[in-house]
Amino acid sequence: MRQQWNDNRLVYEDRLKEKMKERIKYLTMTDASKVWMPDTFFRNEKIGAFHNILQPNLYIRIFPNGDVLYSIRVSLTCGCSMHLALFPLDEQTCALNIASYGWTKSDLVYVWKDDDAVQIPGNLSLPGGFKLGGYGNQYCDVVTATGEYSCLQVDLMFARQLSFFVVTIYIPCSMTVTVSWFSFWLDHKAVPARVALGVTTLLAMSTTQASIQNSLPPVAYTKAIDVWSGVCVFFVFSALLEYALVNYASRSDEQRSVKQKERKERELEHCSFNPERLEEQGAPLSMDPLMRRIEGAHMIPPSAYLHHNRIPIRRPNKISLWMKNFQFQAKKIDVFSRVLFPFVFAMFNAWYWSYYLSKAQSQKENKAS
Incomplete structure (x- = not known):
């Protein structure tokens, strides 16, 4: 941080000889207590530290006309109020406020330098998936109960590198959801494999x-990352519930198949023809059993015949025909889930990215305007 002001008590230009004026451009000091200093402080500072290795990192240059240039190296941790509704697709603007602590505006006024008031190094790199989107400077004079104070403000716009969060959050979550779908291709009788796969993906x-929530401050509103992680947890949990439904359906299928077998056996017993009953209807006993069955065939009641030609033939549609190709209802649930779950997740991705990217773009335009 550099500050420059003029102190007419330090003017020594008239004391220099002509030869000395060319050689001495300014005097350098390292003791700030020897000259008057403004009581500058950072209004939103939380933690600050000076650099004193190996010597205090500061210098004071006194020019012949009384100008004083004070440069010091400091490290600051400042507070910044952020709105994280679009995290991690958001951009945050943080301010650095510089003001006088005790001198009012009638005594001390801060003014930005005309050229290059804020200087940013070209090789600046920020941790945590951030990048510097832009910066600016303005005035932020404040009025308190003790008077009006001059204030300077540096605006720093921080944009998040989306690729960092795609690699660390979105892709791992998508892979976990996809792994939970593998249970749809496993046999419904493989209980340990399907339960272990569902529970493991849910825990992951x-x-x-x-871990995402622990890295962010708690807020009262829903963030974009909360929507993504919550829906992913819902899909993994739904895959586990799907197997519970399949297990219940498989047991119902077994009971249904047993009942169908019993009903078919009763129908066969009811529809079977007993030739011995023809003897009670007057058939000659001396005839050969085979001839007796043939000659007594006219005694069979018409209701014993199955008239298939009288039943109209209905052509089943493709969906019902495809559904009947599977023997068990549990198998149908797995097949539907193989298509339904990826389709719904793809639709959610289309809505999520289109909605939040459009909101992020509109937020950028509002800040630019």
Whole structure:
């Protein structure tokens, strides 16, 4: 941080000889207590530290006309109020406020330098998936109960590198959800395999969601990352519930198949023809059994015949025909889930990215205007 002001008590230009004026451009000091200093402080500072290795990192240059240039190296941790509704697709603007602590505006006024008031190094790199989107400077004079104070403000716009969050959050969550769908291709009788796969993916997704929440400050509103992680947990949990439904359907299928077999046996017993009953209807006993059956065939009641030609033939549609190709209802649930779950997740991705990217773009335009 550099500050420059003029102190007419330090003018020594008239004391220099002509030869000395060319050689001495300014005097350098390292003791700030020897000259008057403004009581500058950072209004939103939380933690600050000076650099004193190996010597205090500061210098004071006194020019012949009384100008004083004070440069010091400091490290600051400042507070910044952020709105994280679009995290991690958001941009945050943080301010650095510089003001006088005790001198009012009638005594001390801060003015930005005309050229290059804020200088940013070209090789600046920020941790945590951030990048510097832009910066600016303005005035932020404040009025308090003790008077009006001059204030300077540096605006720093921080944009998040989306690729960082795609690699660390979105892709791992998508892979966990996809792994949970593998259970749809396993046999419904493989209970240990399907339960272990569902529970493992659910625990992995819950751990990922907890780690995301721990890295962010608690807020009262829903963030974009909360929507993503919550829906991913819902899909993994739904895959586990799907197997519970399949297990219940498989047991119902077994009971249904047993009842169908019993009903078919009763129908066969009811529809079977007993030739011995023809003897009670007057058939000659001396005839050969085979001839007796043939000659007594006219005694069979018409209701014993199956008239298939009288039943109209209905052509089943493709969907019902495809559904009847599977023997068990549990198998149908797995087949539907193989198509339904990826389709719904793809639709959610289309809505999520289109909605939040459009909101992020509109937020950028509002800040630019």
